[in-house]
């Protein structure tokens with residue numbers, strides 16, 4: 001199935017440290033990106049901080065690139081890395097979009113359909129009273 | 132006031148989750164059907180006909196095994212019975228194993244099966260790694276058959292006083308704590324002579340499995356340079 | 360123990376499960392310490408209780424205490440979710456004792472028989488010798504029977520009572536969880552085929568079914584501890600299921616790089632396992648987002664008090680989100696590409712990841728469940744932390760993190776010396792073990808292991824005494 005050999009070159013002995021550190025930082029920066037984005041959207045941080053989220057994502061992308069090139073990845077793995085990086089960029093946007101939608105709709109349900117909410121609350125209270 | 136959107140509909144996500152899971156599971160099952168036949172153990176006929184299997188038949192114990200760089204694949208591969216022009220197994224060069232190089236399919240399989248069973252009954256995997264999986268308290272056994280330590284010039288063979296690799300390994304397995312090689316010793320596990328023979332067959336066979344180049348650079352450098 | 364406020368039989372049964380889980384957790388840590396001492400002092404208990412024995416008990420106790428605590432968690436939340444008492448409690452109680460007895464026998468055999476002759480009776484009655492799945496075959500069959508009983512109760516209750524999203528997810532997930540175990544029960548002469556199925560159990564458990572399980576438990580916790588909105592939480596749960604199974608099932612490829620399986624697993628493993636951290640990131644934001652949202656709503660109403668009804672449990676739930684991201688996400692990503700895994704495979708790196716992932720993703724949230732049980736058993740409305748809970752949390756989390764860092768450094772030496780240069784030979788292995796960084800890594804692992812263990816003792820004391828503290832709202 002695979003024509004091209006995936007692992008042709010040895011990793012240079014001095015590159016291991018850089019690879020491990022950058023691989024670790026990928027998700028650390030990734031976490032910063034997602035965390036800052038979320039915090040700004042949830043109004044825990046001021047909006048002017050938002051650019052730092054994207055700067056963090058750029059750092060992630062750079063770490064992925066560094067890690068990938070030192071590992072001598074082949075074309076396929078390189079594409080994998082790009083897909084992973086872009087998914088990371090998109091996920092908080094998608095998530096936030098959906099969360100907002102759901103929260104809005106539920107506030108809407110609150111008004112329109114009090115019963116639904118009541119029923120749930122009652123159950124909640126009941127369950128608590130049981131103990 | 133927001134509109135209902137499909138993205139915030141639980142039913143939509145429930146269905147998506149089911150489809151994605153189902154799809155991933157089907158793909159895994161399909162790949163399993165592709166992989167399992169490729170890793171089934173070969174037999175003596177394959178070897179006689181020069182067919183290379185990822186997991187060759189048990190009679191590889193009759194042959195000389197090496198681990199050599201394959202230009203085409205870009206990493207080391209096990210070579211059974213010497214290399215041919217393409218650098219893969221030629222199944223020509225034989226080697227005595229416990230004094231014989233004509234173990235039949237049945238005899239070889241019997242030894243190998245006993246060895247595999249012994250490897251589980253003695254819990255090897257909770258100190259060693261096999262194919263890289265297991266515990267990290269003792270050396271990896273994937274290519275232990277090829278380890279220079281057990282070779283003619285290796286200190287371990289000399290220590291047991293045996294003249295062949297297989298006898299030395301078997302002797303060590305029976306009485307490991309009599310041959311301390313390191314402060315960290317292997318304990319005596321009640322391995323019998325027959326079990327030891329089986330285990331060595333199992334190890335020799337394991338070294339012929341095509342592990343896609345793991346471990347890399349096996350024995351290439353004799354002394355460590357960095358990190359001390 | 361003081362008054363028992365639990366009226367639900369299912370919850371009472373859950374506390375039994377939690378209790379035995381906590382005992383096994385202690386055993387796990389003790390035998391981990393024995394193994395860690397042996398790294399530093401190889402003569403310790405040599406040929407009495409060898410490393411292999413200590414390690415077997417360590418990792419089996421780990422898996423089994425988690426399974427117990429998971430079953431306990433299900434029995435705990437079923438009455439809340441379905442609105443009815445769990446069906447088949449009698450069966451549940453009977454099987455509880457059967458399970459406990461079986462485990463005691465298995466452990467005693469591990470400790471006192473240890474190994475057997477190379478024949479099938481050993482596989483049936485002493486030891487299967489496959490890491491994590493060492494339990495002899497009779498116990499495998501027993502486990503399947505017990506788990507089937509458990510699943511029967513879960514399904515019967517889910518079908519009779521209200522089937523919420525959480526219950527639906529659990530029903531599907533537990534069935535997969537049990538079914539996958541069957542893949543690990545066979546015997547084969549072929550080590551490649553053996554490890555192929557072995558990973559089905561190990562990987563598809565911890566990176567698929569268990570992850571989804573904790574997703575469901577976290578959802579339950581968010582609803583009950585901070586009053587998060589069920590519809591939002593359940594929608595999230597489905598998204599998580601999609602992402603976790605979507606990446607985790609085929610992520611199994613990262614174990615098929617070197618065991619004799621074909622090369623195409625390099626690509627499959629790299630692609631899907633590189634995506635595995637994404638749901639973990641998402642789960643992490645979700646917890647924080649919901650928490651911020653609920654607290655914000657509360658404060659908007661002018662109430663400054665915390666929305667959290669169980670501080671220690673919620674702390675462990677948040678640590679779970681973080682630990683899962685760190686242990687499985689960051690440490691998993693470290694070594695999941697074949698180009699790097701070629702060198703890190705089977706080194707202390709793997710061990711570092713194994714510790715932080717199992718602890719971060721599972722131990723944390725299950726400890727959280729222990730606290731929820733203690734709260735309700737003592738009829739506490741809002742449970743606050745005690746000094747002990749804070750110390751226990753810091754020492755356990757800090758201890759495991761410290762062990763992980765020590766193991767990572769040791770793994771780094773091993774990669775350079777034993778792998779990149781000497782290629783996994785005997786001499787290469789011991790040269791790596793002799794490295795000064797390696798040796799110190801092992802010392803620090805032991806020290807941090809002791810810290811973890813002391814933290815555990817404090818945790819147990821806290822679980823036993825926090826209920827009678829007076830500063831809770833009752």
Ligand code: HEM
Pocket residue numbers: 263264265490565566570613614632633635636683686687688690691692694695696700703704705706709712713714716717720721
């Ligand atoms: C909570 C989730 C996880 C747990 C509990 C966990 C646990 C473990 C354990 C215990 C091992 C060692 C198995 C052995 O004894 O040989 C392992 C291996 C491995 N894990 Fe995970 N893991 C988790 C998630 C992940 C994720 C998300 C990734 C990838 C991004 C990952 C990548 C790996 C890899 C590549 C190995 C093989 C290491 C080797 O080659 O030696 N794991 N995992």
Ligand code: HEM
Pocket residue numbers: 265266267268388389391392393394395414417418421709710711713714717718722759804805807808809811812
């Ligand atoms: C007192 C604390 C602990 C100590 C001293 C300890 C020590 C050890 C030792 C020595 C090993 C054998 C590693 C090897 O083969 O080289 C091990 C393996 C393992 N331990 Fe622990 N451990 C501790 C706590 C934990 C905790 C809290 C967890 C998870 C919740 C855990 C999960 C594991 C796992 C999954 C393995 C197998 C790792 C692998 O094969 O990669 N341990 N532990």
Ligand SMILES: [Fe+2]
Pocket residue numbers: 562566610611613614
């Ligand atoms: Fe995995």
